[in-house]
Amino acid sequence: MAPPSVLPACFTPRPATETNVLGLPEKRPITNVGKVVAVSSAKGGVGKSTVAVNLALAAARQGITIGILDTDIYGPSIPTLLNLEGMEPDLDPNNRLLPLTAYGVKAMSIGFLIPQDSPVAWRGLMVQKAMNQLLFEVSWPKLDLLILDMPPGTGDVQLTITQSIELAGAVIVSTPQDLALRDAVRGVDLFKKVGVPILGMVQNMSTFTCTNCGHHHDIFGLDGVRKKCDELGINLLGDVPLHARICHDADAGKPTVVADPDGPQAQAFRDLMEAVGETIGLP
Amino acid sequence: MSLKDVKHIVLVLSGKGGVGKSSVTTQLALTLSLKGHSVGVLDVDLTGPSIPRFFGIENEKVRQAPGGWIPVPVHAAQNGHGRTNGNGDAAHTNGLAKVHGSLACMSLGFLLGDRGDAVVWRGPKKTAMVRQFLSDVLWGSLDYLLIDTPPGTSDEHISLVETLLKEATLEQMAGAVIVTTPQAISISDVKKEINFCRKTGVNILGVIENMAGFVCPNCSECTNVFSKGGGQVMAQEFDVPFMGSLPIDPMFIRLIEEGKKPVYPEGTVIDGQAMQTNGHADSDEAETAGLLVEKYTACSLYPLFDGMVTQLLSKIEP
Secondary structure, three states, X not given: OOOOXXXXXXXXXOOHHHEOOOOOEOOOOOOOEEEEEEEEOOOOOOOHHHHHHHHHHHHHHOOOOEEEEEOOOOOOOHHHHOOOOOOOOOEOOOOOEOOEEEOOEEEEXXXXXXXXXXOOOOOHHHHHHHHHHHHHOEOOOOEEEEEEEOOOOOOHHHHHHHHHXXXXXXXXXXXOOHHHXXXXXXXXXXXXXXXXXXXXXXXXOOOEEOOOOXXXXXXXXXXXXXXXXXXXXXXXXXXXXXXXXXXXXXXXXXXXXXXXXXXXXXXXXXXXXXXXXXXXXXX | OOOOOEEEEEEEEOOOOOOOHHHHHHHHHHXXXXXXXXXXXXXXXXXXXXXXXXXXXXXXXXXXXOOEEEOEEEEOOEOOOOOEOOOOOEOOOOOXXXXXXXXXXXXXXXXXXXXXXXXOOOHHHHHHHHHHHHHOEOOOOEEEEEEEOOOOOOHHHHHHHHHHHHHOOOOOEEEEEEEEOOOXXXXXXXXXXXXXXXXXXXXXXXXXXXXXXXXXXXXXXXEOEOEOXXXXXXXXXXXXXXXXXXXXXXXXXXHHHHOOOOOEOOOOEEOOEEOOEOOOOOOHHHHHOOOHHHHHOOOOHHHHHHHHHHHHHHHHOO
16 A cells, blocks of 8 residues: 555645634644654754663553654654664544554654655645644544654744644753754753743753763763753753664664663663653653 | 865765764865865854854954955964974974865854854755855865865755855765764764755765774773674675774874873884873873974874775775
């Protein structure tokens, strides 16, 4: 069966009455979904997808009904991280996409709709349309929490999302490196500009402990995120050390929280989910 | 047309964010400069312009001339005679004075009011900015123009390739260097980038695998923090040249963030070359003196880049 096409067949253009006077889209709720949290960072490669997936898995273990939406149109990572590569979603009777399930988490990504090696060389307008479909044309079951794995940058995707739905908050991920923080600060600025509450920052890839000799190395700098949080007056939600297993397990499609649930890395992710849950008022 | 005196244009691409495109672009630029070429760097990453930070010229402003913008200089050409600082005294060069070509760069970062300002633009505005960067910057006569891109295959990339194919000749377009890390999610994004190049007719010069391993300075054990081997396997699968693997070198990060010359523990040998050791603690001033390009030659990544650039040059200028 050919994968459902991303546009026209499933896409129903919104009627004119749903835009306000200025022509901007009105915010709509996503059917069946409770709270929505964005895991973001204007900087690429800091671990947004890895953190988002492990957060979702930690939430599942806490008994929260959880879904994850991969909003990275150009480089969708969720299919690989959840071992769902090459799988195609079915459609429900209303022609909406049915999310796939892995490890108790419902997931949707453009990676399921487009052949894996094909580049998505789209201009902004097509990205907007695809984004709308991913936001509103997915048939989620009743979810307490939907996590959005955001792409890097501060452009069309971020704008479309913040203009189209109500976000309970944003979690900004960064490594301690100055270069990453400078872009992460823009991410914070973006959410402030559009009025989304910043739940806090996550310091990822913080300290590396050599498995051979036990020496600690702050490869990407020491505590940069912690200091930035103090400076900006936002919470430091969690600290995840740099450990080869996190990447290794993620690559294998069995993220840390599932592959090594009792290890210290999984604990770091569970602590992080608890902190996020507490901040947004989840049971 | 401002690109007419540029001999070779090289794009630095990656489907994935955070693999080190800006890092690689910076090092390619420094290495080309050390081989005596005049180099320009265009930073087209509009939402995360990092290049000024890498070259340590963040606080510089762009000057305007009647014909357009003047790219911000990083260092002037140095042809081997003694260099002096402003007052005519021999400049403290940390013992590393080298011959190098001129280096200049252009980035949206210079035009922003505040470094922390978010550039939240939709596609059409980004497209217009990229076109303007290509047509309105007075590069002058350059051997190499390196273009640092944002991750993905979006508006910036499409308009970049479109404009270049229109404004630059086929001889000028040397091709693209693709950067990845060894992990699976990077590889899968990079495959898309390779296919993007093939679809748009951009020649792929090679794939560089970055962050391939961290060597503990204490015990020399190499840990593959971002998995292993993916880059080479992918290059073979896609039949593109594999240029090499780069390890994580915290000394390079320190050089960029603090401006300090790289030093390594006693006895470190990379590629057969003994690295500068930290037998005695240099004063802060001695550690940070000198141009970036000179301090970079003490970095363990420099010999690796030297090899890769030699390879590149033999392909581009056979």
